[in-house]
Amino acid sequence: MEEMVAMFLHILAHDVKNRIVQREFVQSSETNCLGALDGTYIKVNFSATGHPRYRTRKGEIATNVFDVCDTNGNFVFVLSGWEGFTADSRVSRDVISRPNGLKVPKGYYYLCDVGYPNAEGFLAPYKGERYHLSEWRGGGNAPTAPREFFNMKHSSAWNVIERTLGLLKGRWAILRGQSYYPVQIQCRTIMACCLLHNFINREMTNSELIEDLDEVDSSFATTRGNEINYIESSNEWTQWRNKLAQ
Structure with a gap:
């Protein structure tokens, strides 16, 4: 790095x-950049006793889904099931510690935001500097220092995961509202939607893709690429956490 x-x-x-x-x-x-990663909240249906654990800072009942995509906007790793209040850094530690978790080849990395550790296999931007693309728009907002320029380029490349997640939720209404199904089924539903997302990306023509994007948001985009490499539900996360506590 x-x-x-x-x-x-x-x-x-x-x-x-x-x-x-x-x-x-x-x-x-x-390039040594394999893609980008981020977490996203997806609403779930849970019993009243489970609400405190799954309640996000905005008060929604949701699961914190860890998502990794390649540079073409295809999901290569997805982990759902963690409670909504769980910090992204905690989820990422879970992901890399699992036997079948996210494996990053030596010398390669995924782009991530400041909520994740800047460690081997993860490249985060500089803290305390402008980062979001909206901050660079307009006259007089060009980078004035090397770190700002790095953050601008990092943000531009990392944005592929935001566009991918936006397109995913735009395609599947079940991911935008609270599900009628139990959380275990909803986690599998999230995985199915990601698989279908990759299938559509592989099979759609460019013109079909543009029409699809127009129905979502102009800031979201993706391109065709390889199908999914690895995906796993986290229905047994509680057992895994209890083993660590022993």
């Missing part, structure tokens, strides 16, 4: 082309 930052700073300082940096740092033209 340090080498990637050094390459980035070298480009800023010397205004050189990508192939020159590749030669000087002995790197191939293949």
Whole structure:
């Protein structure tokens, strides 16, 4: 990760082309970025006794779903079942510690926001600097320092997960409102919607995709790509947590 930052700073300082940096740092033209990740809340149906655990900061009863997509907007890992109040960093620790959890090849990384740890396999932006794309729009809002420029480029690339999640919820109404089904079934429903999302991306033509996007939000977009690699429900998360506590 340090080498990637050094390459980035070298480009800023010397205004050189990508192939020159590749030669000087002995790197191939293949990007080390596999995609992006983020958490999202999806409303669930739960008994009254379960509400405190699943209540988000906005007062909704929801599960915190951990989502990872590739650079083409296809889901490669999804984990649902964690309570809505659970912090994203806690969910990410669960994801990487599971035997069949998210595995990031050495030297590669997924983009994440500041709510996740800036560790091996995860590349977060600089804290305390402008980050969201809306902050760069308009005259006079261009980056004025290397860290701001890094955050702007990071945000632009990381935005693929926001667009993907927006398109997912735009396609499937069952993910936008509180489900009539128990939380265990709803978690499986989330997985099914992600699988169908990938299938549609693979089979749709570009024109069909544009029409679909117009029905959601102009800020959301995705492109075609490979089908899902791994997906797992977290119905047994309680058992896993109890084992850790022993």
